[in-house]
Amino acid sequence: xxxxxxxxxxxxxxxxxxxxxxxxxxxxxxxxxxxxxFNLKESFELTDDEYDRLMIEGHRPExxxxxxxxxxxxxxxxEWLDKGYEINVIxxxxxxxxxxxxxxxxxxxxxxxxxxxxxxYGRDTFIKGSEYNLELEDYxxxxxxxxxxxxxxxxxxxxxxxDVNVMLFDRPWNRDFEPTNTNYMRCxxxxxxxxxxx
Numbered sequence: 001x002x003x004x005x006x007x008x009x010x011x012x013x014x015x016x017x018x019x020x021x022x023x024x025x026x027x028x029x030x031x032x033x034x035x036x037x038f039n040l041k042e043s044f045e046l047t048d049d050e051y052d053r054l055m056i057e058g059h060r061p062e063x064x065x066x067x068x069x070x071x072x073x074x075x076x077x078x079e080w081l082d083k084g085y086e087i088n089v090i091x092x093x094x095x096x097x098x099x100x101x102x103x104x105x106x107x108x109x110x111x112x113x114x115x116x117x118x119x120x121y122g123r124d125t126f127i128k129g130s131e132y133n134l135e136l137e138d139y140x141x142x143x144x145x146x147x148x149x150x151x152x153x154x155x156x157x158x159x160x161x162x163d164v165n166v167m168l169f170d171r172p173w174n175r176d177f178e179p180t181n182t183n184y185m186r187c188x189x190x191x192x193x194x195x196x197x198x
Contacts, residue, residue: 003080003197004147005113006154007091007101010169011077012067014058015040021057026050038151038173059093061100065107072190074108079194087113088142092120092154095133102132120154146197152177167193 008014015035022028022044030044037043041051057063077087089110093101095117102115118134140160147158150169155177158164166184168174187193 001080001083001085001146002142002144003085003087004142004144004149004164005077005087005089006147006149006151006169007089007093007115009150009171010070010148011073011089011108011110012069012104014067015171015173017063017067018044018054018058021063022046022054025053025057033172035172038153043173059097061097064097064100065104067104069108070190072194074110076190076194077110077113080197081112088144089113089115090118090134090139091115092151093117098132118157120151120157148193150174165196167196169193 005011016032018040019030019032019035022030022040026044026046028044028046035043040046040054041048044050044054046054080087089105091101098115098117105111105113105115116132116134116139118139119136139157144161144164146165146167147161148167148169149155149158150171150173152174155166158166162183164183166179168177168179168184168186170186170188185196187196
């Protein structure tokens with residue numbers, strides 16, 4: 001069994017952390033449940049310069065290391081690893097964040113998951129030829145049985161996999177998303193994901 005797992009807001013509570021960062025930097029008080037857009041610039045009503053500052057702050061190593069784990073994420077992923085499943089964490093984080101992202105996973109007991117940076121959103125300059133950066137042409141050669149993802153913008157990355165079953169992690173910014181096929185199942189937490197995949 002091969003499983004794709006998104007990092008932010010599936011394994012860790014990134015958007016919740018960004019609500020505090022936006023408040024601290026700009027006095028933007030947007031409750032988590034009111035983050036209606038995956039694009040945080042839009043959700044927090046930021047200028048271009050403010051958005052750049054938000055992204056820089058939110059991707060500093062010490063800030064990345066402070067993000068809370070999504071409840072049960074590491075427990076379920078380790079159960080799957082124990083069953084021999086292959087877990088690929090494929091993130092849209094900039095490649096410059098690989099090291100702290102890897103350390104965060106290791107410190108949460110996920111030393112045996114593979115981590116790759118994929119330029120999902122066209123906002124990164126990748127280091128060519130590294131072991132952890134995925135070019136799109138390499139990603140499209142990969143095959144998965146299941147995927148865990150929260151971002152509607154990332155769902156296009158499953159179009160080459162008509163049989164993949166996508167566990168749509170329920171978040172405020174994806175509640176208006178209506179899947180066009182039956183391969184998508186909305187899940188509220190990792191317990192539901194565990195049941196659906198097991």
